[in-house]
Amino acid sequence: MPVHKMKNKKIRSIVCILFLLVLLIYPVSAGVGIKWDRESALASGGERACLTYGVYNPWPEESYVKVSLSDELLEVLDVQDTEAVLIPSNTPSGAAIPIEFCFEVPEKIYEKDCWIGSFFVCEQECKEEQRVYEGDVEVTSVAPPEGVEGSAAIMAVSAPLRVKVRCDPFERDYTLLYVLIGVISVVIIFLLFRKKYGKSKEERLRDKMKALKSEMNSIKKK
Amino acid sequence: MVSILINNWKMKGDNVLLAFFVALFLFSIIMIVSESKITGYASSGTAISNVSVSKSFSITLSGNLTEGITFGNLTTINYANATGNNNWVGSTNQTTYNVNVSSDSTVNVDFCIKANAALTDSVSGDIIAIGNETYGNATTNTQTSPGVALKVALTTSNVKSGQGVTPGISNNYRFWLDVPSTTPSGTYNNTLTFTGVEQADACP
Numbered sequence: 001m002p003v004h005k006m007k008n009k010k011i012r013s014i015v016c017i018l019f020l021l022v023l024l025i026y027p028v029s030a031g032v033g034i035k036w037d038r039e040s041a042l043a044s045g046g047e048r049a050c051l052t053y054g055v056y057n058p059w060p061e062e063s064y065v066k067v068s069l070s071d072e073l074l075e076v077l078d079v080q081d082t083e084a085v086l087i088p089s090n091t092p093s094g095a096a097i098p099i100e101f102c103f104e105v106p107e108k109i110y111e112k113d114c115w116i117g118s119f120f121v122c123e124q125e126c127k128e129e130q131r132v133y134e135g136d137v138e139v140t141s142v143a144p145p146e147g148v149e150g151s152a153a154i155m156a157v158s159a160p161l162r163v164k165v166r167c168d169p170f171e172r173d174y175t176l177l178y179v180l181i182g183v184i185s186v187v188i189i190f191l192l193f194r195k196k197y198g199k200s201k202e203e204r205l206r207d208k209m210k211a212l213k214s215e216m217n218s219i220k221k222k
Numbered sequence: 223m224v225s226i227l228i229n230n231w232k233m234k235g236d237n238v239l240l241a242f243f244v245a246l247f248l249f250s251i252i253m254i255v256s257e258s259k260i261t262g263y264a265s266s267g268t269a270i271s272n273v274s275v276s277k278s279f280s281i282t283l284s285g286n287l288t289e290g291i292t293f294g295n296l297t298t299i300n301y302a303n304a305t306g307n308n309n310w311v312g313s314t315n316q317t318t319y320n321v322n323v324s325s326d327s328t329v330n331v332d333f334c335i336k337a338n339a340a341l342t343d344s345v346s347g348d349i350i351a352i353g354n355e356t357y358g359n360a361t362t363n364t365q366t367s368p369g370v371a372l373k374v375a376l377t378t379s380n381v382k383s384g385q386g387v388t389p390g391i392s393n394n395y396r397f398w399l400d401v402p403s404t405t406p407s408g409t410y411n412n413t414l415t416f417t418g419v420e421q422a423d424a425c426p
Contacts, residue, residue: 031280033279033327034280036276037276057280058280059280093280138417149293149409149411150290150291150341151411152413153288153290154414155418157417157419159277159420160420175257178251178253178257181247181249181250182247182250182254185246185250189243
């Protein structure tokens with residue numbers, strides 16, 4: 001065998017041994033990763049807002065993770081796609097597993113000035129500060145090893161999540177008042193028509209006769 | 223005569239009333255239409271400018287850290303070094319407690335650390351106070367760094383440990399335990415959580 005080929009073989013063996021040594025000293029393990037394209041959503045009161053985060057694991061062992069939200073966000077959380085996910089090994093960020101969170105923003109966030117209750121002839125001035133539900137999405141590795149004499153270690157990654165509630169100012173809306181006036185007018189018009197034309201022909205003639213009689217009596221008296 | 227007048231007046235009154243409410247009805251219709259504010263549309267040309275920003279990062283614990291931070295079987299009450307603090311293999315003297323940031327991460331990472339509780343013996347309920355378990359961290363990994371001189375006591379709230387760790391780099395840890403002489407014999411354990419957040423973000 002030529003000398004240079006023997007040299008190459010030797011170098012390759014040394015590289016392999018060094019690589020194995022590195023693996024033994026720093027054993028590889030599973031990991032957790034988080035990817036996000038948007039960390040804020042803007043929604044009006046009563047609307048639904050959804051945000052998607054991706055979980056991934058570019059490391060050589062699969063990992064089992066739990067996805068959770070901080071308490072501040074649970075107040076408005078509507079739908080969470082899933083709670084626990086298995087992330088296969090060597091999953092790059094480009095192939096992250098999407099987890100969707102949807103939030104139902106409460107209707108009555110900002111103060112409205114109404115004539116009656118919270119519905120009749122209202123206006124909204126939006127003088128208050130913008131309401132923001134702010135918290136974190138946390139992806140945590142599940143179950144630390146058991147039987148550790150000392151401190152077991154678990155890992156987590158976290159990203160911010162914000163749901164901003166938009167305040168849309170509006171002037172006092174009198175539509176309901178005009179509708180009410182219209183309905184009352186129609187009802188009264190109907191009653192007046194009924195009073196006038198609701199009697200039978202006979203009754204109407206009798207009424208006319210009565211009127212004529214009383215007129216004649218009054219002429220006679222004169 | 224009076225009754226005729228009254229009758230006439232009644233009939234006329236009804237008609238006036240009817241006319242008034244018809245007018246009121248028409249007025250309400252007009253006002254409803256005007257409240258709906260029907261306006262014309264302005265027309266203009268637009269050009270859309272668009273950019274999307276995506277962020278990602280991933281971390282992993284070194285093998286020794288995954289297996290847990292053990293302080294060994296202490297037969298004498300002393301100041302204990304965690305067993306993975308120094309890797310004597312090859313005399314590199316580096317710590318093997320590392321949290322690695324993947325090289326494909328797009329942001330720098332800050333680390334937060336917390337303990338779920340003090341080291342506790344689950345059978346007897348005895349504890350070693352949480353302040354007695356300490357750690358040091360650094361992005362360098364030598365015999366002296368992370369060093370005991372900058373040790374910090376663990377707490378049950380999440381606090382920043384490593385900061386601004388760049389992709390492909392590790393945040394390295396050493397742990398120490400001060401065992402008071404009055405500590406009852408037993409097996410003590412707890413759980414530490416290492417959380418990665420984007421640099422400058424608060425710990426969750």
